[in-house]
Amino acid sequence: MRLRESDLTAEEVKELVQKYMIDTYERYDFICEYSKGMYLYNEKGEGYLDFYGGIAVNSAGNCNEKVVAAIKEQAEDVIHTFNYPYTIPQALLAKKICDTIGMDKIFYQSTGTEANEAMIKMARKYGVEKYGENKYQIITAKNSFHGRTYGSLTATGQPDNACQIGLKPMLPGFSYADFNDLESFKELVTEDTIAIMIEPVQGEGGVVPATQEFMDGIRALCDEKGLLMLLDEVQTGWCRTGSVMAYMDYNIKPDIVSMAKAMGGGMPIAAICANSEVAKAFTVGSHGTTYGGNPVCCAASLAQINELLDNDLAGNAREVGNYFMEKLRTLPHVKEVRGKGLLVGVEFDAPVGKDIKHGCFDRKLLVTLIGNSIIRMVPPLIASKKDCDKAYDILKEAAEEAYI
Numbered sequence: 001m002r003l004r005e006s007d008l009t010a011e012e013v014k015e016l017v018q019k020y021m022i023d024t025y026e027r028y029d030f031i032c033e034y035s036k037g038m039y040l041y042n043e044k045g046e047g048y049l050d051f052y053g054g055i056a057v058n059s060a061g062n063c064n065e066k067v068v069a070a071i072k073e074q075a076e077d078v079i080h081t082f083n084y085p086y087t088i089p090q091a092l093l094a095k096k097i098c099d100t101i102g103m104d105k106i107f108y109q110s111t112g113t114e115a116n117e118a119m120i121k122m123a124r125k126y127g128v129e130k131y132g133e134n135k136y137q138i139i140t141a142k143n144s145f146h147g148r149t150y151g152s153l154t155a156t157g158q159p160d161n162a163c164q165i166g167l168k169p170m171l172p173g174f175s176y177a178d179f180n181d182l183e184s185f186k187e188l189v190t191e192d193t194i195a196i197m198i199e200p201v202q203g204e205g206g207v208v209p210a211t212q213e214f215m216d217g218i219r220a221l222c223d224e225k226g227l228l229m230l231l232d233e234v235q236t237g238w239c240r241t242g243s244v245m246a247y248m249d250y251n252i253k254p255d256i257v258s259m260a261k262a263m264g265g266g267m268p269i270a271a272i273c274a275n276s277e278v279a280k281a282f283t284v285g286s287h288g289t290t291y292g293g294n295p296v297c298c299a300a301s302l303a304q305i306n307e308l309l310d311n312d313l314a315g316n317a318r319e320v321g322n323y324f325m326e327k328l329r330t331l332p333h334v335k336e337v338r339g340k341g342l343l344v345g346v347e348f349d350a351p352v353g354k355d356i357k358h359g360c361f362d363r364k365l366l367v368t369l370i371g372n373s374i375i376r377m378v379p380p381l382i383a384s385k386k387d388c389d390k391a392y393d394i395l396k397e398a399a400e401e402a403y404i
Contacts, residue, residue, distance in 0.1 A: 036063050038383060046364065048365065048366050049390060051383075052378055056240055057261045057266055058266055059304070059308060060265055060380065060381065067303045071296055071300050074296045074299035080295065080296070083292070090108070101244060101245050103273035103274065103275065104275050106273050110289065110297075111147075112147055114149070116151070117147070120151045122279070123256060124173070124194065129281060134192045137190065139175050139185055139188045139189065140155045155197055158204075181214075182213070182214055185221065195227055195229070196222060197230035198232065199232045199236065200249075200340075201246060203236075206347070207339050207370070209340045228278060233245055233247070233258060235261055239309075239313045241317065242321060242340060244309070255274065255275055256272055256274040259272075259273070262381075263305070269300070271292075313381035314341070317381045320383055320388060324388040325344055331392070332396065332403070334348060345374050347373055355398075356395070360375075363394045363397060363398065379391075
C-alpha cells in the first residue's frame with residue numbers, strides 16, 4: 001500500500017510503529033513506499049541508492065519483474081498448503097538448485113537461521129546415529145554469525161555481541177576456533193566432534209573472506225577425521241561473491257550447505273542441501289516446517305535463481321565488485337577494504353562508522369554498519385560501475401564530513 005493511497009500521513013505511520021511494535025532496529029527516518037532496480041523510493045518519490053539490497057536479499061534487483069510475475073501467477077493457484085501434497089514449484093526448484101550447485105538433496109525452510117538450525121540438527125543426528133550418543137560436538141569460528149535462534153545463536157562465536165547478552169546459557173556442544181587459522185581448529189577436534197561449521201566470508205564478523213589455504217585445510221581435516229564440513233552460505237550464496245555459491249570459488253564441496261537471502265528475491269525461503277549419505281539422518285517425523293517450501297516462495301525463488309543465472313550476475317558481481325573495492329581503497333581514512341564479489345566491507349581508522357552511515361543516508365545512499373568503524377555494502381547484483389561511482393562519491397563526502 002502506498003501512502004498517498006491510504007488515509008495516513010507519514011508521521012502517523014511512524015507513530016503507529018512506535019506505539020505498537022517492539023522495535024529492535026535503528027530506523028531510517030523515511031517510509032519505503034516502493035522500490036525498483038537499484039533504488040528505494042520514499043513517500044515523496046525520492047530515490048535512495050540501495051547498497052544494502054535488503055541485506056543481500058534483492059540480488060536480481062528490487063521488485064524484479066519476473067519474480068513479481070511468478071508470485072502473482074502462483075498466488076492465483078495455491079498460496080499455501082502443507083508438505084503432505086506435492087506441489088509443482090517445490091519440485092522444479094529442488095531440481096534447479098541441486099543440479100546447479102552439485103548437491104544431492106534439499107530441505108526447505110523459511111529463514112536463514114532456521115536453515116542453520118536444520119544443518120546443525122542434521123549433523124548431530126547423523127553423528128549420534130552413526131557413531132554414538134556423544135558424537136554431537138560442532139566447532140565454529142570466533143566472530144562468526146549464524147542466526148538468532150538458540151542453536152544458530154550458540155554457533156555464533158561472538159559471546160559479547162548484543163545478540164547474546166541476557167540470553168545465556170547457550171546450548172552445549174559447541175567450541176570456537178580462530179577463523180582462517182587451521183591449527184586453531186585442529187586443536188579443538190576431539191573424539192566427540194562431528195562437524196566444523198563456517199562461513200566462506202564472515203559478514204557480521206567484519207566482511208572477512210576465508211583464505212584458499214584455510215578452506216582447503218578444513219576440507220582435508222574433515223576428510224581425515226571423518227567430520228562433516230558445514231558451510232553457512234545464507235549471505236554468500238547465489239552469486240553474491242562472484243560464484244554461484246562461494247564454495248565453488250574455492251573448488252571444494254561441503255557435506256551440508258545452508259542458503260537463504262538471495263535465494264528468494266524478497267520472499268521468505270531458505271534451505272539446506274546435503275549429500276545423500278548425510279541427508280538420510282532426516283527421516284519421517286524427525287524434522288518439519290509449516291511454511292518451508294511454500295508454493296509462492298518456491299515460485300519466486302525459481303524465478304529469482306533463473307534471473308541470477310541467465311544474466312550471469314555472478315560474473316557481474318565479480319567484475320563490478322573488484323572495480324568497486326579498488327576504488328574504495330582511495331577513500332580518505334580507510335584502514336582496509338575487504339570482501340568478495342559484491343559483499344564489501346570498508347574499515348575506517350576511527351570509530352566514525354555511525355556518522356558515515358548517517359551521512360550516506362542524508363545523501364540518499366543506503367549502507368549498513370558493523371561495529372563502530374566498518375561500513376558493509378551488499379547491493380543488488382545488477383549494480384553497475386556507474387552505480388559504484390555514485391556510491392563512492394557519497395561515501396567520500398560522508399567520510400570527509402565525519403572526520404571534521
